[in-house]
Amino acid sequence: MLLSGCLALPQTGLFAFRLAVTSLGVEDVRIGPYSIQAGLDTSDIASLVASSLGMGSLPVQATLAMGLSLPVGMPAVEMSGFRWTLDVPGAEPVSGNYQQDVTLTSGDDTKLRLPVAFDVLATDTRRLAPMVELATQLASQGELPAGSELAITPGSLRGLGVTLPAGLWTPTLRFAVGQDGELTPQR
Secondary structure, X not given: OHHXXXXXXXXXXXXXXXXXXXXXXXXXXXXXXXEEOOOOOOXXXXXXXXXXXXXXOOEEEEEXXXXXXXXXXXXOEEEEEEEEEEEOOOOOOEEEEEEEEEEEEXXXXXXXXXXXXXXXXXXXXXXXXXXHHHHHHHHHHOOOOOOOEEEEEEOOEEEOOEEEOOOOOOOOEEEXXXXXXXXXXXX
16 A cells, blocks of 8 residues: 555656646736727727826736646546746736646646736836737737746645645646747746
């Protein structure tokens, strides 16, 4: 029994190494108090920005729609949340904690929603134009720009009758967004 527990320990950690982000999109983009439907005409964003500037801040909020899964043939694993960081070209990195348990099963996508927010005016004012361009791209295309990177650090893992504490066998996984929105695991 002890030997089987020892063998299960590295296998459970191995599943975290094989975690795949199967989809990543942008939903519910808000610029200031205005909600913008991803994929719709955003030609009037300049007027939205101008009206929000009078408030002294220009918050941009969006929801990342993400799918996570394990490769086919792997046993189910439960992850106790995860830390995430999103680095988008032209913006300061944003990060957060997903604090709900996530059950990952072989070949099935688990759909998650991550709230992302940044204030355009909280950064260097010389970067206002690139930040507004980023907000426009998020709203108009419904996806992250090429060169973005998503990093996920899993919480503790439960599977095969064992629990691994966060950090022991759970390295940070990094995924880069390519030109066509495809995700590529980074080493």
